[in-house]
Amino acid sequence: MKANIYKGKRLLLKRRRRDAMADADAVDADDSGAQKRKEMADDEGEAAEGEKCCLISYAQLPDYLKDNEYILKYYRADWPLKQAFLSAFRWHNETLNIWTHLIGFFLFLGLTMVHLNGVPRVMDLLNNFTSSFAMAAVVNASDNNLDFFTETRTTRSSEIFDQVVDQNKKTITREAISSSGGAAARWPFFVFLGGSMFCLLSSSICHLLSCHSRRLSTLLLRVDYSGIAVMIVASFFPPIYYIFQCEPRWQFIYLAGITAFGLLTLSTILSPAFSAGGFRNLRVLLFLAMGFSGLFPAVHATVVNWSEPNRNVTLLYEAAMALSYLIGTLFYLIRVPERWKPGSFDLAGHSHQIFHVFVILGALAHYGATLIFLEWRDSVGCV
Numbered sequence: 001m002k003a004n005i006y007k008g009k010r011l012l013l014k015r016r017r018r019d020a021m022a023d024a025d026a027v028d029a030d031d032s033g034a035q036k037r038k039e040m041a042d043d044e045g046e047a048a049e050g051e052k053c054c055l056i057s058y059a060q061l062p063d064y065l066k067d068n069e070y071i072l073k074y075y076r077a078d079w080p081l082k083q084a085f086l087s088a089f090r091w092h093n094e095t096l097n098i099w100t101h102l103i104g105f106f107l108f109l110g111l112t113m114v115h116l117n118g119v120p121r122v123m124d125l126l127n128n129f130t131s132s133f134a135m136a137a138v139v140n141a142s143d144n145n146l147d148f149f150t151e152t153r154t155t156r157s158s159e160i161f162d163q164v165v166d167q168n169k170k171t172i173t174r175e176a177i178s179s180s181g182g183a184a185a186r187w188p189f190f191v192f193l194g195g196s197m198f199c200l201l202s203s204s205i206c207h208l209l210s211c212h213s214r215r216l217s218t219l220l221l222r223v224d225y226s227g228i229a230v231m232i233v234a235s236f237f238p239p240i241y242y243i244f245q246c247e248p249r250w251q252f253i254y255l256a257g258i259t260a261f262g263l264l265t266l267s268t269i270l271s272p273a274f275s276a277g278g279f280r281n282l283r284v285l286l287f288l289a290m291g292f293s294g295l296f297p298a299v300h301a302t303v304v305n306w307s308e309p310n311r312n313v314t315l316l317y318e319a320a321m322a323l324s325y326l327i328g329t330l331f332y333l334i335r336v337p338e339r340w341k342p343g344s345f346d347l348a349g350h351s352h353q354i355f356h357v358f359v360i361l362g363a364l365a366h367y368g369a370t371l372i373f374l375e376w377r378d379s380v381g382c383v
């Protein structure tokens with residue numbers, strides 16, 4: 001009886017152990033299934049992510065990204081923000097659009113830093129140093145010749161010394177006047193540099209992140225167009241401020257006029273009806289009208305300063321600026337060269353990249369003219 005009970009217990013234990021092992025196997029099986037499902041899901045996720053971040057063709061683009069039918073491939077669409085951001089370092093049809101204006105932004109940032117850190121003051125120091133050096137050299141040279149011209153020693157050396165000291169005094173006096181408020185105000189110059197940086201950076205960000213979503217694309221395009229309007233208005237400030245510094249009435253009329261025009265353009269650009277798309281030509285027309293309104297103060301300034309020796313140089317710089325902007329705009333409008341051979345300029349050489357380069361060249365030409373206006377007003381002042 002006892003033996004039977006014992007045998008029964010052993011069988012029970014054996015069965016329990018078997019059931020437990022079966023359960024464990026089942027759990028293991030479940031675990032490995034889950035793991036497999038997870039791995040598969042991960043694979044699918046990666047595939048989806050990868051698929052999402054693949055470059056696609058114009059035909060596959062969502063409507064909001066369709067802009068240039070002559071660029072056929074290498075588009076990004078609906079990419080996550082992180083991937084869109086990192087795509088600055090990948091090849092696609094916007095890479096050069098991003099970098100042309102980003103490099104332009106850093107260029108103008110560098111110029112701003114240079115002027116903020118007072119490089120002109122370094123130049124003044126160098127001038128002082130070289131003139132002191134020249135003075136010492138002249139005195140030494142005249143002293144060396146004393147063996148032969150002893151009788152004229154005092155007279156000649158003191159004359160030369162007096163001349164150099166006089167020259168130095170003039171320089172110091174001019175600097176003293178400048179530093180005591182005689183120099184022209186710098187803020188219009190920095191308005192131009194700041195406006196240019198805003199335009200170039202917003203354009204670069206727009207090209208980088210517009211592929212994320214329709215909403216962000218609409219927002220960034222508005223910021224991009226606003227940047228162009230801001231840059232045009234900001235470009236007017238240095239020439240008008242410095243040229244008409246001694247005629248505050250005209251200075252105010254022209255600066256208020258272009259600012260009002262800029263605000264009108266901004267309100268048009270930012271209106272919901274305008275951002276619906278299909279306003280490419282109207283947009284360009286508005287920007288061109290803003291730019292060409294500069295002809296009024298330009299003609300006025302040329303007539304008033306007809307005998308000014310710097311006139312031709314500044315006109316040349318400004319003509320180079322206008323030509324650069326016009327050529328760039330022409331490329332933007334006619335979409336050449338990609339129109340001639342669709343698909344051949346997808347990555348490099350298409351019209352928008354050429355337009356960007358001409359925008360930077362135009363801004364640099366205007367920077368050159370602005371430096372001349374600034375130096376001229378520093379030296380002339382108002383009498």
Ligand SMILES: [Zn+2]
Nearest residue numbers: 097203352356
């Ligand atoms: Zn652009």
